[in-house]
Amino acid sequence: MSLLTVEDLVIEYHGTTLVRAVDGVSLGIEPGEVVALVGESGCGKSSLARAVVGMETPREGSVRYRDRPVPALGLRKRRDEFTSMQMVFQDPNSSLNPRIRVGAQIAEGISAGRRRGEPDSKPGEWLERVGLPAEMASRYPHSFSGGQRQRIAIARALAARPDLLVADEPISALDASSQASVAAMMRTLALETGAGLLFISHDLAVVRLIADRTVVMYRGKVVESGVTDKVWSDPRHPYTRSLLAAIPEPDGQGNLPAAPTDGAREAWLNSVPEALDRE
Amino acid sequence: MSDVALSIRDLTIAIGDRKAPKQIVGGISLDLRAGRIQGLAGESGSGKTVSSLAVLGLLPANAVVGGSMRLGETELIGLPLRELRAIRGRRVAMIFQDPSSSLHPQIRVGAQLTDHVRRHLGYDKKKARAHAIELLERVQVPGAEEALSRYPHQFSGGQRQRIAIAIALACDPDVLLADEPTTALDVTVQAGILQLLRDLAIERRLAVLLVTHDLGVMSAIADDVAVMRFGRIVEAASREQLFTAPQHEYTRELLAALPGAQGAKGEPT
Numbered sequence: 232m233s234l235l236t237v238e239d240l241v242i243e244y245h246g247t248t249l250v251r252a253v254d255g256v257s258l259g260i261e262p263g264e265v266v267a268l269v270g271e272s273g274c275g276k277s278s279l280a281r282a283v284v285g286m287e288t289p290r291e292g293s294v295r296y297r298d299r300p301v302p303a304l305g306l307r308k309r310r311d312e313f314t315s316m317q318m319v320f321q322d323p324n325s326s327l328n329p330r331i332r333v334g335a336q337i338a339e340g341i342s343a344g345r346r347r348g349e350p351d352s353k354p355g356e357w358l359e360r361v362g363l364p365a366e367m368a369s370r371y372p373h374s375f376s377g378g379q380r381q382r383i384a385i386a387r388a389l390a391a392r393p394d395l396l397v398a399d400e401p402i403s404a405l406d407a408s409s410q411a412s413v414a415a416m417m418r419t420l421a422l423e424t425g426a427g428l429l430f431i432s433h434d435l436a437v438v439r440l441i442a443d444r445t446v447v448m449y450r451g452k453v454v455e456s457g458v459t460d461k462v463w464s465d466p467r468h469p470y471t472r473s474l475l476a477a478i479p480e481p482d483g484q485g486n487l488p489a490a491p492t493d494g495a496r497e498a499w500l501n502s503v504p505e506a507l508d509r510e
Numbered sequence: 511m512s513d514v515a516l517s518i519r520d521l522t523i524a525i526g527d528r529k530a531p532k533q534i535v536g537g538i539s540l541d542l543r544a545g546r547i548q549g550l551a552g553e554s555g556s557g558k559t560v561s562s563l564a565v566l567g568l569l570p571a572n573a574v575v576g577g578s579m580r581l582g583e584t585e586l587i588g589l590p591l592r593e594l595r596a597i598r599g600r601r602v603a604m605i606f607q608d609p610s611s612s613l614h615p616q617i618r619v620g621a622q623l624t625d626h627v628r629r630h631l632g633y634d635k636k637k638a639r640a641h642a643i644e645l646l647e648r649v650q651v652p653g654a655e656e657a658l659s660r661y662p663h664q665f666s667g668g669q670r671q672r673i674a675i676a677i678a679l680a681c682d683p684d685v686l687l688a689d690e691p692t693t694a695l696d697v698t699v700q701a702g703i704l705q706l707l708r709d710l711a712i713e714r715r716l717a718v719l720l721v722t723h724d725l726g727v728m729s730a731i732a733d734d735v736a737v738m739r740f741g742r743i744v745e746a747a748s749r750e751q752l753f754t755a756p757q758h759e760y761t762r763e764l765l766a767a768l769p770g771a772q773g774a775k776g777e778p779t
Contacts (some may be wrong), residue, residue, distance in 0.1 A: 483749050
């Protein structure tokens with residue numbers, strides 16, 4: 232049984248004009264699998280992530296977690312069976328409560344896990360798992376750096392012992408020197424417990440490092456998907472090709488990455504069937 | 511060399527109350543040369559942004575600045591505000607990470623492109639407008655003439671950064687300070703902006719200070735790179751030397767932390 236199944240998902244926003252942020256996306260995550268979702272800003276990747284955990288209501292299509300539809304996240308407490316799905320957001324300043332000690336915030340995650348019959352643990356242990364000293368549990372979020380705060384947000388999500396972790400740009404608020412190591416840490420910690428990880432990022436170099444499968448989105452649609460190494464080494468869709476060609480290589484050679492032409496951008500809207508579900 | 515546009519010597523910056531100021535920059539020296547891009551790398555909090563803001567005197571009121579910053583013959587440290595204003599935007603211009611916050615949302619692009627030209631260079635309305643169209647064409651904003659009567663929100667992020675660059679270049683400055691100019695942009699858009707900065711530096715003989723934590727960006731367009739840590743420059747070298755034969759331990763650590771430099775999946779070095 233798949234951990235997560237998204238089928239023909241459509242998400243729309245009604246403003247002065249109707250915006251179809253996600254336009255018929257399907258994807259699945261198996262236990263112990265890291266799936267990366269990449270694409271430019273506005274391509275719908277965050278909308279998809281939010282729909283997965285019930286923060287957006289699908290216009291069409293479905294999101295099923297362990298074969299049950301994910302209920303909308305409301306003001307009421309989430310039913311225990313769905314707390315095994317946890318999310319890490321981009322900005323730890325808005326996802327951590329500034330007035331609660333970090334230990335107490337992690338403890339909330341632990342008790343959510345315990346209600347599902349998971350074993351007890353101490354907040355300090357989780358801090359150590361993400362590379363922070365256990366004694367820091369008695370501090371408030373403001374006494375940590377941005378990078379440390381994001382580690383705490385990750386610790387809190389993991390403390391609930393999730394089997395599905397959804398992370399929306401979890402490393403872009405971190406310093407360059409710790410991005411790759413935190414991403415690798417998320418992979419290790421998720422896989423230790425056999426959990427699935429949906430990792431959303433615009434940083435393709437990091438995605439290559441940690442994802443088993445990669446899903447590339449452009450304008451609300453999946454344009455390329457499949458085994459990361461395949462997508463990376465032999466991209467089939469013109470958008471994926473442009474995306475990979477545009478990454479500046481830190482080799483000191485002074486090579487300018489290729490900027491896509493307007494003509495190339497038009498081709499990004501084409502669908503390329505052989506670019507999907509690459510094995 | 512004679513083509514040094516801005517010479518920074520032993521720059522120190524301390525911020526905080528008078529009794530216990532906190533040292534942010536502890537004596538850095540850099541030369542920005544015409545037509546070259548000088549990179550300044552480092553993590554957040556290393557002092558790279560503060561150093562670039564100091565050039566324009568944009569630090570908070572409780573900042574204490576020491577050392578020397580010479581723009582041609584002019585010493586910028588201790589310069590009266592009146593004279594500093596004549597330099598800001600005229601001889602030294604700046605672009606920031608987020609063009610949606612550096613452009614005024616309620617003022618048309620045309621006015622934002624011509625106000626400082628009319629003030630600094632004394633152009634009349636018509637001449638300033640023609641100049642603005644020329645600039646927008648140079649930075650490749652489509653439909654330059656119509657663009658003048660639009661507001662920033664009507665442009666995409668990449669075009670907004672192009673407009674910000676056009677505004678910075680309007681008075682033909684000697685020095686361009688670029689603080690994380692592509693960090694907020696998509697990678698496909700970033701490529702175009704990098705190309706533009708590279709070309710402009712050469713054709714306008716601009717001395718560019720490129721502040722970024724992104725070593726890929728640094729490697730693409732910087733000619734020389736200085737690495738900052740805890741308010742000091744730990745290593746300064748030509749681009750190629752810095753990337754291929756880093757001397758300082760910290761530079762090596764930064765390069766080793768890059769995703770490509772690591773081992774197999776799930777094994778951070």
